[in-house]
Amino acid sequence: MTSRPDHRQDPLSRNCSLARALDIVGEWWSLLVVRETFFGAHRFQDYVDQLGIARNILSARLKRLTGAGVLSRTEGEGGSVEYRLTAKGEALMPVLVALLQWGDAHANPDLPPVVLVDRLKGQPIAPLTLRAADGRDLGPRDIRALPGPGADERLRERLAPRRMTRVADGA
Incomplete structure (x- = not known):
């Protein structure tokens, strides 16, 4: 019997963008x-003051986030170190907003x-929604996963359109 790799231990072995993203930011301290x-x-x-996080855990998370290109680390005068979001880190804003809005509705x-408010107008931001290319709101039943250009054969088979079976009249 061939053993399969433990994908939780090696998310890069999975042909899955979500697993790879979670490998970088899926641990809750990282998103905080x-x-x-x-x-x-x-x-x-x-970070220590705001989160109450242990210094060793924070150090590991900052190292992981800078290594993944989510944060940049700069050293200033006197040896002070600052962390800033990179473009990759700023791209996480919709993810954080979606989780915050979900938490407001379902966890708190x-x-x-x-x-969260629009800085210019001071108005609360609208709930995030999924939209079709033509602007229509989409729900979970309106979306279908298809193999992308980076899909391997296993994923292509899993996401292949299912054959429609015809039910005979009277059956």
Whole structure:
């Protein structure tokens, strides 16, 4: 019997963008560090103060996020170190907003602890939705997964359109 790789231990062996993304930011402290950076934290002590995170865990998360290109690390005068979001890190904003909005609706249904507003108008941002190319709102039943250009054979087979079976009249 051939053993299959443990994909939780090696997400890069999976032909799955979600597994690879979770390998970078899927640990909850990592997303909270990214959130705090969006909120203005830039120094090690900022993260410790805001998150109450252990220093060794924070150090590991910052190293992982900088290594993955989500944060950049710069050294200033006097040896101070600051962390900034890269373009790759800023691209996580819709992910964080979606999780925050989901949490407000399903995990913390009382009053939301944070309200995100449009900086220019001061109005709360609209709930994130999925939209078709023509602008229509889409729900889970409106979306279908198809193999992309990077799909391997196993994924192509799994996502291949299922053959429609015809039911004979009267059957």
